[in-house]
Amino acid sequence: MNRIRCMINDRRYEIEGLPPTMSLLHYLRDELHLTGTKEGCNEGDCGACTVIFRDDSGGSPRYRAVNSCLVYLPMLHGKRIYTIEGISQGNERHLVQESILSHYASQCGYCTPGVSMSLFEAAYRHDMKEPWQFVEQMAGNLCRCTGYRPIMECVREVAGQGKDRFVDKLYEPAEGVETLDYRYEDFRCYVPNTLEEALDFRASHVDAQVVSGGTDVGVILNKVGARAHEFLFLCNIRELRQMREESDKLVIGATARLGDVEMFCQDRFKPLGRILRFFSAHQIKQIACMAGSVCGGSPVGDIAPVLAATDSRLCLQSPRGIRKLAFEDFILGYRKTSMEPDELLVGFELPKLDPMARCASYKISKRQELDISSCSCTFYVETDERDVVTCARFAYGGMAAVPGARARRTEAFILGKVWNEENVDEAARQIGEDFHPISDFRASAWYRGEVAANLLRGFYVETLEDRQPKRLYRPASTLQLEI
Ligand SMILES: Cc1cc2nc3c(=O)[nH]c(=O)nc-3n(C[C@H](O)[C@H](O)[C@H](O)COP(=O)(O)OP(=O)(O)OC[C@H]3O[C@@H](n4cnc5c(N)ncnc54)[C@H](O)[C@@H]3O)c2cc1C
Ligand code: FES
Ligand code: FES
Structure with a gap:
């Protein structure tokens, strides 16, 4: 063909x-x-x-x-x-067009076709129940003149309401x-x-x-x-899109869409579910994949710290066979990986997290959605019955030339010590020894260092009660809506 x-x-x-x-x-x-x-x-x-x-x-x-x-x-x-x-029929407007009209959600109209198509998707979704999902659905559509309030009214009105010919066409x-x-x-x-x-x-x-x-x-x-x-x-290969749960791990296909991975992981593998909430915006997550994020080797990639801190594996395949590598053995340097020229990255194995382990991801960026991290990180800590740290993996993005860089000195410092506020605070001071980040238009080196340390302190506080916290229900954009 x-x-x-x-x-x-x-x-x-x-x-x-x-x-x-x-x-x-x-x-x-x-x-x-x-x-x-x-x-x-x-x-x-x-x-x-x-x-x-x-x-x-x-x-x-x-x-x-x-x-x-x-x-x-x-x-x-x-x-x-x-x-x-293609969404109206003759003079009959589609549900989302009616909604835009009745809520005055269009002014200059330049953004309106794109807004309409994001609303169209929402009209045929039946999983939009929580407030953050409405915000997430529209976060990839910028509008400069109407304001987001009427647009948000539209999405709440149309979500799950599509009951026309497009339902048959879908199936x-x-x-x-x-x-x-x-x-x-x-x-x-x-x-x-x-x-x-x-x-x-x-x-x-x-x-x-x-x-x-x-x-x-x-x-x-x-x-x-x-x-x-x-x-x-690789977009037409069904087997690469699969996701499944096994007794000891989750297996995620290389080209599973990030939006699907987010939903699959939100309760099963919370550090990844949470970071994906703040990854790019809806339209990108409907097509982008984990393989692309990791193989691109970007030092500010948000998925790398999750894989590094949770000791996840990458599956590489060639006609010679499959090999599985820890994330850190995959990354060799700045945008350099150990993938052989005849290999493809075909999937990921995420180990099931011990419920007693503390683990969470964080992303700092100027905007909540559609922004590249100034600093992102995933922390993983195991302690024994006396609360002494037996395993610590602190992986950062935006702090070094390689993605998912580990704070080795800080980890070594906290290992064997009691996991308490005093020791965590002291550990956080070591981050400056681990990294020498650059200053760029996203953040200064000083800011990155401060925020990297404070995130570790914040992790201690956040995981005092809930050891693997879920998504943050932060307000989005410039407006908090009463929903
Ligand atoms: C608007 C926008 C917002 C973004 N926001 C974020 C963000 O918030 N956080 C973040 O970390 N990143 C962000 N990104 C970058 C993000 O990492 C990628 O967009 C996405 O995850 C890459 O996946 P992809 O499938 O589209 O990759 P592709 O573009 O398909 O590929 C990327 C690279 O990986 C290689 N590759 C892809 N798949 C394989 C494979 N299976 N085997 C071997 N090599 C492979 C390709 O050859 C290419 O070099 C953003 C990008 C855009 C455009
Ligand atoms: S033209 Fe802006 S997202 Fe495509
Ligand atoms: S209506 Fe003008 S940019 Fe949205």
Whole structure:
């Protein structure tokens, strides 16, 4: 198969003769002249370009709001997409359009198509019960002139209320597509349906750029251009999206979407569930994956500290077999990993946490959502019956050149000591010996050092009663709503 097959607003499309580096946003606007979808930032930050994906590779079908500026043509293969033009029927407005109208939730209207599509997803979700979920649903949509109050009124009104033709469409069986081998000029994009095909391609094309969710790769594509001419897209491989609970661990597929991982882990593996609440924003989490976060090797990545502090394992696979590595053996240096050229990261094993262990994650950023951490961390502490520390792992992001850097001296200091306020305070003073962070536009070195120490002190206080605290129910954005 060398043509990209997809459905957009219930019309079938077969795409060929276009560069695979073209984003869905530009395909919609420039090729199909569906100009309702707007371009704002072109890097996943504003939500103006939000469209709906029905992608049932893995799990039950669900509408997902995604940023079309970070989705590329090969990723459309086998997908159903809805844009703002496709949700009304003739003169009959969709429920979410009615809601926007009646709440005066649009003024200049530039953000409104994107806002509408995030509301559209909410209309067919039946799991939105807690206040934070309404905030989270809309956090990826910036609006400069209407204010968020009416938009938040809309999401509360429409959530779970979609009872129209889109319910049937959601459950229509997906059309199977064959593995795609798309070529355009000197580009080649391979979109396999199975892991076996992906591994074979990887082994024979070691320079191909691997793409899971494409949110990291996409920002570079949009800003700098293609760094490779061959791409291996993993988005259609169902087995890589699986998540399951075993007696001693959770197994998370490499390309399980972060939004799904967040929900799966919120009670099962709280440090990850909590950090994902404050990771990027909704549309990014509907497509980005853990594999992309870890393989990118960013020193400010928020998932790395969780994996390092909880002693989680990474599963790497090639045609030669599978190997499992502790996170710290995977990271070799600044953006350098121990992955062999023919390997793919295929999954994660998160050990079930001893309920008596203390463990929590924290993220400090200027904004609650859609912001890169100035400092993030996960702490893990085991104590014996006398409250003497028998194991301590303190892993940080944003404090060193490597992701999930351990505060080794601080850990050594607290080991064997009683876990009490005095000793934790003394341990926190050692953080300055462990790290020499940089100053940048996000935070000064001084600030990072102070906050890193204070987070450890805060962890002590927070885990006095609840040893593995869940998500924080902090107010979001600029407004606390009475819900
Ligand atoms: C708007 C925005 C907000 C963000 N917010 C945050 C945030 O709050 N916190 C944070 O930590 N990060 C954030 N990020 C970055 C984030 O880490 C990534 O967006 C995401 O997790 C990467 O996953 P992906 O699947 O999209 O990766 P991709 O873009 O698909 O891949 C990233 C890298 O990993 C490699 N790769 C991917 N999968 C595999 C695999 N299976 N095997 C081998 N190599 C692989 C790719 O080749 C590429 O080099 C943000 C990004 C954006 C655009
Ligand atoms: S244009 Fe801003 S998120 Fe896509
Ligand atoms: S209505 Fe103008 S930016 Fe939202």
